[in-house]
Amino acid sequence: MNSLSRRKFLKITGAAVGAAAAGTTILKAGGSATSKGSATGIRRVPTYCDICFWKCGTIGYVRDGVLWKVEGNPLDPLSKGRLCPRGTGGIGAHFDPDRLRAPLMRKKNRGEEEWVEVTWDEALNFIADKLQRIKIAYGPEAVALFSHGIGGNFIKHTMKAYGTPNISAPSFAQCRGPRDVGFRLTFGEDVSSPERTDIRNAQCIVLVGSHLGENMHNTQVQEFAEAIGKGASIIVVDPRFSIAASKAKYYLPIKPGTDLALILAWMHVIVREELYDRDYIGKYAFGFEQFAAHIQQFTPEWAYPETGIEPEIIRTTAREMARYRPATLVHPGRHVTWYGDDTQRSRALALLNALLGSWGRKGGFYYPVSMDVPAYPYPPYPKPKREMVDNPNRKYPFAHETITTGIREATLTGQPYPVKGWLVYATNLLHALPNEQETVKAIQKLDLLVVIDVVPSEIAGWADVVLPESVYLERFDDLNVEWFREPFVAIRQPVVDAPYEQKPNWWIARKLAENLGLGHFYPWSDIEEYFKTRLSAVGLSYEELKTRGIILGPKQPNYFHEGVPPQFPTPSGKIEFYSRQLAQAGFDPVPMYKRPATGPPGYYRMLYGRAPVHSFSRTHSNPILSDMMDENEVWVNPVTARRHALKKDQYVRLRNQDGIVSNRIKVKITERIRPDCVYVVHGFGHTARGLRHAFGKGASDAQLITQYATDPLMGGTAMNVNFVTFELQET
Numbered sequence: 152m153n154s155l156s157r158r159k160f161l162k163i164t165g166a167a168v169g170a171a172a173a174g175t176t177i178l179k180a181g182g183s184a185t186s187k188g189s190a191t192g193i194r195r196v197p198t199y200c201d202i203c204f205w206k207c208g209t210i211g212y213v214r215d216g217v218l219w220k221v222e223g224n225p226l227d228p229l230s231k232g233r234l235c236p237r238g239t240g241g242i243g244a245h246f247d248p249d250r251l252r253a254p255l256m257r258k259k260n261r262g263e264e265e266w267v268e269v270t271w272d273e274a275l276n277f278i279a280d281k282l283q284r285i286k287i288a289y290g291p292e293a294v295a296l297f298s299h300g301i302g303g304n305f306i307k308h309t310m311k312a313y314g315t316p317n318i319s320a321p322s323f324a325q326c327r328g329p330r331d332v333g334f335r336l337t338f339g340e341d342v343s344s345p346e347r348t349d350i351r352n353a354q355c356i357v358l359v360g361s362h363l364g365e366n367m368h369n370t371q372v373q374e375f376a377e378a379i380g381k382g383a384s385i386i387v388v389d390p391r392f393s394i395a396a397s398k399a400k401y402y403l404p405i406k407p408g409t410d411l412a413l414i415l416a417w418m419h420v421i422v423r424e425e426l427y428d429r430d431y432i433g434k435y436a437f438g439f440e441q442f443a444a445h446i447q448q449f450t451p452e453w454a455y456p457e458t459g460i461e462p463e464i465i466r467t468t469a470r471e472m473a474r475y476r477p478a479t480l481v482h483p484g485r486h487v488t489w490y491g492d493d494t495q496r497s498r499a500l501a502l503l504n505a506l507l508g509s510w511g512r513k514g515g516f517y518y519p520v521s522m523d524v525p526a527y528p529y530p531p532y533p534k535p536k537r538e539m540v541d542n543p544n545r546k547y548p549f550a551h552e553t554i555t556t557g558i559r560e561a562t563l564t565g566q567p568y569p570v571k572g573w574l575v576y577a578t579n580l581l582h583a584l585p586n587e588q589e590t591v592k593a594i595q596k597l598d599l600l601v602v603i604d605v606v607p608s609e610i611a612g613w614a615d616v617v618l619p620e621s622v623y624l625e626r627f628d629d630l631n632v633e634w635f636r637e638p639f640v641a642i643r644q645p646v647v648d649a650p651y652e653q654k655p656n657w658w659i660a661r662k663l664a665e666n667l668g669l670g671h672f673y674p675w676s677d678i679e680e681y682f683k684t685r686l687s688a689v690g691l692s693y694e695e696l697k698t699r700g701i702i703l704g705p706k707q708p709n710y711f712h713e714g715v716p717p718q719f720p721t722p723s724g725k726i727e728f729y730s731r732q733l734a735q736a737g738f739d740p741v742p743m744y745k746r747p748a749t750g751p752p753g754y755y756r757m758l759y760g761r762a763p764v765h766s767f768s769r770t771h772s773n774p775i776l777s778d779m780m781d782e783n784e785v786w787v788n789p790v791t792a793r794r795h796a797l798k799k800d801q802y803v804r805l806r807n808q809d810g811i812v813s814n815r816i817k818v819k820i821t822e823r824i825r826p827d828c829v830y831v832v833h834g835f836g837h838t839a840r841g842l843r844h845a846f847g848k849g850a851s852d853a854q855l856i857t858q859y860a861t862d863p864l865m866g867g868t869a870m871n872v873n874f875v876t877f878e879l880q881e882t
């Protein structure tokens with residue numbers, strides 16, 4: 152990896168950012184008044200990034216008392232000394248002129264975004280009082296926490312101490328959940344996060360709907376660039392010619408919604424031509440004969456009319472995968488809530504990897520390891536009297552995390568019991584959950600909505616109380632003890648002070664616990680004592696961690712050939728080609744394909760994805776990142792453009808199948824997208840008035856996602872089931 156040039160890395164990301172230039176921009180935009188301190192010279196503070204959840208090791212630099220720039224920490228195995236474009240623009244979060252400054256309480260009706268600034272004591276007393284009232288009237292289970300990222304660990308702790316089991320994150324039911332369930336059903340283990348994908352050693356990489364490089368997870372993109380540099384064969388399946396597709400040997404522009412048909416046909420070819428890893432299957436497979444019999448029907452000729460991919464291309468690409476096995480990695484993806492059959496599609500990807508023998512093998516999926524840093528020895532939490540509210544009677548039998556939309560449903564219906572309070576930490580639920588009207592209706596049933604965030608997002612606009620968190624460069628957060636190739640522990644620590652009244656999550660969570668009479672759940676006197684207690688339990692030095700930002704553990708085996716025992720914690724103890732647990736629960740024991748529904752005439756399937764300079768909907772007021780991209784475009788094929796008389800760069804509005812009309816959005820006419828779909832980058836089209844810069848720029852995919860299909864196995868909400876057409880009144 153060290154031989155990978157910066158230029159090559161940026162070429163893969165599809166974007167570039169210069170740290171020094173960015174720093175200049177930001178100081179003009181935000182002013183240096185937000186950084187306290189009068190020291191001269193340059194100070195260097197290791198920490199880890201929070202512009203997304205990947206947690207790359209970072210060095211923050213302060214010059215003459217003012218935050219200057221961030222770089223990757225060369226000691227860190229996630230960043231390897233290089234940040235991604237948005238991480239490099241991370242200092243913009245500190246200088247963001249629209250960030251929250253002080254606690255706010257709602258003045259009038261919910262959603263009107265009219266506030267009065269209050270003190271922290273006033274805000275926390277109000278919240279604690281409301282929480283106590285809810286507990287007395289409905290029980291502690293009537294409060295739910297929605298949280299995203301490691302910053303939420305302390306507020307989770309407070310809410311567990313309060314007594315609720317209803318703690319959730321959109322990252323399960325709106326993102327990676329189907330993948331983790333599909334792989335767990337097959338191998339007995341999740342793909343985990345960061346994904347255990349051995350991209351750097353893969354000789355063939357297959358991306359099905361994954362746009363690495365635009366979807367910017369730093370380590371993966373660096374490894375992808377390294378693999379390309381070493382000549383890996385890349386196969387990309389996507390209705391849109393992504394940046395990753397531009398690196399591919401084979402690009403398969405599939406009809407949207409038909410990926411499972413292609414995967415089944417690939418497996419048919421590999422089984423029929425006996426290209427699979429016989430030895431591996433012989434040792435580790437359960438139910439292979441039933442699987443092989445099932446797969447016979449899915450010929451490339453059968454798949455052709457479904458997918459639009461010619462039989463010979465299906466055969467050629469299947470043989471290409473087999474040629475490099477077991478160093479062929481069929482990437483499991485991450486945001487995989489697409490069509491409602493997502494767990495079965497993910498399971499099919501897992502089975503394809505199993506045929507190629509890639510699980511536990513170099514160039515496939517490694518076994519992650521972790522540093523053995525114990526949790527803080529807190530007192531035991533009270534045992535909730537009621538089960539979690541999100542999945543009554545195990546309606547979704549294979550969900551192993553809390554379903555956000557299940558909590559929303561319970562809030563709306565009062566079943567299986569009422570939910571009256573929501574705490575929302577660092578997730579803009581109106582952009583993260585499908586059907587924002589359902590979310591708004593649920594909010595109207597609440598006695599209390601508290602939002603903790605760094606910017607006044609759309610969900611903050613509906614809150615009763617908004618608590619301003621300091622940004623990651625201004626705060627301590629929990630230790631990062633990641634499962635990865637090599638064991639390590641990393642620290643997030645303040646590089647500069649928070650400029651106004653913002654506080655770190657650990658401080659907010661602890662104060663709230665004290666106001667709730669739960670102060671004994673925080674026996675440490677300050678956060679540094681918390682770190683020291685955990686680290687000293689395994690003989691690690693807090694001072695060393697502060698100085699280096701990271702402590703690495705000794706190398707451990709990652710592959711079967713290095714001594715990892717090939718164990719599969721499934722019911723059979725083997726890789727489950729045939730799943731008896733699925734059959735017993737009434738589901739297909741081997742994946743089956745169902746043709747996706749089509750939209751109304753004149754409408755196009757709306758696909759959405761990521762840009763390398765933004766994270767979800769949370770970075771659009773960061774002046775550095777918005778300088779690189781401050782609105783999204785709708786990608787339209789020239790055939791579609793002609794049909795609707797669309798012109799390049801013209802502004803239109805998108806109307807979905809339910810009559811919902813978006814903000815205006817610029818048209819990008821390109822052959823890089825199929826004529827039966829359009830594409831937008833997620834997270835734009837802000838309607839929160841406090842986001843002054845981002846307000847009204849681009850269209851919100853979330854607004855247009857009024858329909859969703861629920862995955863019957865685990866409750867994930869598939870969102871690629873919406874269709875849009877164009878309204879041309881804008882010029």
Ligand code: SF4
Pocket residue numbers: 200201202203204205206207233234235236237238239367368369370
């Ligand atoms: S991937 Fe980029 S934004 Fe995410 S943590 Fe790493 S550097 Fe930061």
